[in-house]
Amino acid sequence: MIDVLAIGAHPDDVEFGVGGILARLAQQGKKVKIVDLTRGEIGTRGTPEIRKAEAEASARVLGVEDREILDLGDGQLQANLESRRAVIEIIRKHRPTIVIAPHVEDLHPDHASAGRIVSEAFYPSGFANYPAGGEAYRPRGVLFYQAHLRFDPSFVVDTSETFDKKMEAIRCYASQLHKEQDDEPQTGISHPEFLGRIEARDRYYGSLVGSKYGEPLRSLRLLRTDSPLDFF
Numbered sequence: 723m724i725d726v727l728a729i730g731a732h733p734d735d736v737e738f739g740v741g742g743i744l745a746r747l748a749q750q751g752k753k754v755k756i757v758d759l760t761r762g763e764i765g766t767r768g769t770p771e772i773r774k775a776e777a778e779a780s781a782r783v784l785g786v787e788d789r790e791i792l793d794l795g796d797g798q799l800q801a802n803l804e805s806r807r808a809v810i811e812i813i814r815k816h817r818p819t820i821v822i823a824p825h826v827e828d829l830h831p832d833h834a835s836a837g838r839i840v841s842e843a844f845y846p847s848g849f850a851n852y853p854a855g856g857e858a859y860r861p862r863g864v865l866f867y868q869a870h871l872r873f874d875p876s877f878v879v880d881t882s883e884t885f886d887k888k889m890e891a892i893r894c895y896a897s898q899l900h901k902e903q904d905d906e907p908q909t910g911i912s913h914p915e916f917l918g919r920i921e922a923r924d925r926y927y928g929s930l931v932g933s934k935y936g937e938p939l940r941s942l943r944l945l946r947t948d949s950p951l952d953f954f
C-alpha cells in the first residue's frame with residue numbers, strides 16, 4: 723500500500739506539474755511512487771539512457787526514490803486496452819490511495835493519453851474478474867495536474883516550502899534545458915525562459931490561494947468534506 727501514485731507520459735512530466743506537491747508529500751512521510759509511461763525516446767534532445775539517469779537523480783531530490791519507467795511508446799501513447807492493463811497492474815501492485823496524472827486535455831497527445839489511460843484504468847482496476855494481473859483494487863480517487871493547457875482546478879496545494887526542491891529536481895534534466903553554447907536543436911523546454919515560466923505559473927496559482935507558490939489539481943468527482951471549517 724502506498725499513498726500516492728504519480729504518473730507521467732514522459733520522464734519530467736510529474737516534476738513540472740506536481741514536483742512541489744510530491745516533495746511536500748515526501749517530507750510529510752507519505753509513500754509516493756512515480757511511474758513514467760514512456761522512456762522519452764523520441765525526445766529532440768538527450769537519449770533514453772541520459773533521461774533515465776536524470777529522472778532517477780530528480781526523484782532523489784524530490785525525496786521519492788521509487789520511480790519506474792515503462793516503455794509504452796513515446797509519441798505514440800494511446801488509451802487502449804494494452805496501456806490500460808499496464809496501468810491497472812501497476813495500481814493493483816502498489817495499491818495507492820490516490821493516483822495523480824496529466825490532465826486529459828493537452829497540446830501533447832501523450833499527456834492527454836496518459837490522463838485518459840489513468841481515468842479509464844482506475845475504475846475497472848476494482849473489478850474482480852477484469853483481465854489483468856494482480857488482485858482487484860480501486861484507488862479512492864484520481865487527480866489531474868496541468869501540463870500545457872490551463873484548466874479549472876478543484877484546489878491548489880501550497881508548495882511554497884518545496885518550490886526550490888521542485889526547481890532543483892527540474893534542473894536534473896540538464897539534457898532538456900537551456901545551456902550556454904548550445905548546439906542541440908531547441909525545444910519549448912530548452913528555451914531560456916522556460917524555468918521562469920514554471921516559476922510564474924506556480925506564483926500565479928499560489929497568489930490565488932494566498933501562498934507564495936502553488937500547484938493546481940483537478941478532481942474528476944466532486945470532493946466531500948465533513949466540515950467547511952476544514953478549508954480555513
Ligand SMILES: [Zn+2]
Nearest residue numbers: 731732735833
Ligand atoms: Zn511530457
